[in-house]
Amino acid sequence: MSGPDLRRAAAARALDLIEPGMRLGLGTGSTAAAFVALLGERVGAGLDILGVPTSEATRAQAESLGIRLATLDEQPELDLTIDGADEVDDQLRLIKGGGAALLREKIVACASRRMVVIADAAKHVARLGAFPLPIEVNPFGLKATHRAVEAAVAAAGCSGAVRLRGRPDGKPLVTDGGHYILDAHLGAIPDPEALGAALWAVPGVVEHGLFLGIADAAILAAARDGQAEVTVLGSLA
Numbered sequence: 385m386s387g388p389d390l391r392r393a394a395a396a397r398a399l400d401l402i403e404p405g406m407r408l409g410l411g412t413g414s415t416a417a418a419f420v421a422l423l424g425e426r427v428g429a430g431l432d433i434l435g436v437p438t439s440e441a442t443r444a445q446a447e448s449l450g451i452r453l454a455t456l457d458e459q460p461e462l463d464l465t466i467d468g469a470d471e472v473d474d475q476l477r478l479i480k481g482g483g484a485a486l487l488r489e490k491i492v493a494c495a496s497r498r499m500v501v502i503a504d505a506a507k508h509v510a511r512l513g514a515f516p517l518p519i520e521v522n523p524f525g526l527k528a529t530h531r532a533v534e535a536a537v538a539a540a541g542c543s544g545a546v547r548l549r550g551r552p553d554g555k556p557l558v559t560d561g562g563h564y565i566l567d568a569h570l571g572a573i574p575d576p577e578a579l580g581a582a583l584w585a586v587p588g589v590v591e592h593g594l595f596l597g598i599a600d601a602a603i604l605a606a607a608r609d610g611q612a613e614v615t616v617l618g619s620l621a
């Protein structure tokens with residue numbers, strides 16, 4: 385049972401939540417892409433839904449599958465967002481942004497009545513922070529913002545390197561919104577709420593990848609006896 389099989393199993397369970405006429409936030413990343421692919425099949429078979437993508441990559445995929453799309457300005461209230469995550473804890477707190485889409489992902493999730501995470505069960509952790517925390521920043525004054533982020537991280541009781549995310553050509557990665565990403569390699573985040581608040585206080589921080597109190601449920605797929613076993617954290621109702 386491979387990673388793609390597990391991602392597809394979690395995505396397939398999420399597809400059961402979709403009803404005709406729903407306005408859906410469409411997440412970003414390989415697990416969200418597995419969901420969008422399955423959704424595209426259902427749309428091809430006649431399901432009518434409206435999607436709001438959280439990235440240009442998801443927009444391109446959904447368009448190629450014939451999924452009807454809107455912007456969040458055209459459709460500012462959504463019924464449900466389905467998205468992946470880099471880490472999820474027992475309280476449904478998340479780290480997101482490994483795919484650099486955290487800003488739009490958080491805006492779309494917060495505009496939705498419900499957010500359901502789909503992930504390989506390996507993303508379920510006892511404590512957040514092994515995955516580097518993405519922090520989206522305005523390019524203006526990058527050095528000053530970088531230093532202030534390091535100070536905020538320390539003030540929130542965390543330690544570790546904060547690094548500008550680069551592209552393979554060595555240039556900084558630029559998000560869909562035209563921003564940079566600082567990745568905070570913390571190992572563990574003892575108090576995610578304190579860290580989130582400290583990061584919010586830094587001018588130049590556009591958004592951080594801690595999703596706190598946003599997700600309603602997580603669908604997690606693990607391999608058991610050669611099959612995908614799906615468990616749910618929280619409530620899908």
Ligand SMILES: O=C(CO)[C@H](O)[C@H](O)COP(=O)(O)O
Pocket residue numbers: 411412413414415416467468469470479480481482483484485486489
């Ligand atoms: O937050 C994200 C993108 O910004 C993704 O949801 C997260 O990185 C998980 O991706 P994948 O499903 O490929 O593991």
